[in-house]
Structure formats: structure tokens, C-alpha cells
Amino acid sequence: EVQLLESGGGLVQPGGSLRLSCAASGFTFSSYAMSWVRQAPGKGLEWVSSISYSGGSTYYADSVKGRFTISRDNSKSTLYLQMNSLRAEDTAVYYCAKSRYAAYYYDMDVWGKGTTGTVSS
């Protein structure tokens, strides 16, 4: 069964950091682009970042550029999101999602259940 399992969410103070992980199983992780999408409480979906199958290309929303870093370890079938300089507006459920393609990331056919990051003092 194709599965994505996020972890690493929690409560952090403004200006702090969190590192999210997404463990993939049931498919050849190294063959697909991956993304992070977030959803603030009661709000809609917001694309955060994507990475190509090899990790050689990364893409970010303007709202997180320079603060968040996406990466992947294909030997561990795991996707990461390092989030620094966190703000209250970064509070959200963070979903890990698999693309249908190796290099293209604009549609996501498998989603994890999400992990919640809360930024508050």
C-alpha cells in the first residue's frame, strides 16, 4: 500500500525552528517529485515547497523562501522540511504529498495525514 507518514510537528516559539519528516512506503520514492502543502486552521490549502526526484531542483513559495528548506534522502525514502525563523502565520497542518512525475510537481496523487506545527509564545 502506498503510504506517507509525516512527523516532527509540535509547539514552537516565534523565531524558533522545526524539522518535519515524511516517511514513504509502498512505491519507489526515488522516482517521484515530492511536495509539502500546508493548511492553516479553518483555511484553504497553500503550496509550500517541492523537490525533484533526485533532489537536484527545489522550489518554494514566496512566503517561506529563505526560511524553509526542503530536502530528501532517497536511501531512507524520507522527505524533510526544515523550518526556521517561524512566525505565527506558519501555524498549520503540514501535508507531505507525492507527485505523479519525477521532475514535475504540480499535481499530487498521494497525501499523508499531516502533522501539525503551532507557532506561539
Place this chain on the structure above:
Amino acid sequence: QSALTQAASVSGSPGQSITISCTGTSSDVGDYNYVSWYQQHPGKAPKLMIYDVSNRPSGVSNRFSGSKSGNTASLTISGLQAEDEADYYCSSYTSSSTVVFGGGTKLTVL
């Protein structure tokens, strides 16, 4: 990058058809056939319903169909069923190599 524009809510009776619109610009919806639609039930993860404007992933009912004209994409659900009640989001690739989502449309089945 501004969010794509969707109506906040739409409703229909069982058996009817409804259409949800998603309006973007010539830098996203209008310039690429990379529009997707997602269904999200409360407390659940989104589910891909349509990709590349009008294609259905395996397992998605053929009651769901997508189309595009100019800067506006549309999702049509025919033969409405109670289980279709959910939030629906469109998304598009953009000329900035980013992805933009719509604000979401809440579908109520009366």
C-alpha cells in the same frame, strides 16, 4: 502569487449536477494545462480528483469531470451523491515555477 478564485460555497440536490469554477490569470490557468482538482472531507487529507485539466486518476468516479476555457477551469460533478459533500480545491502550475491553489469551495448536498 495570488490564490486562484473560487466561489466560497455551492449546493445541489442528490442526482443533480453542479459546476465549480476556478479563475486564474494568463500566468497560471490560462497558460498551462496543469490544473488539478482536490476533494477534502473534514479532518481528512486532500484527494486528487482531476489532473491535467480533465483527466481522472484510477478509481475516481466518472461523475467527476474537468474542463478549461481561457483563464477559468471548471469541475463538474454529475449525479450528486451525499458522499460528494466536501471542500474542493483547484490548483495550477504558474509561470514562476510555483503551484497556486484556489481558496476552496464548500459543496453542500441538500
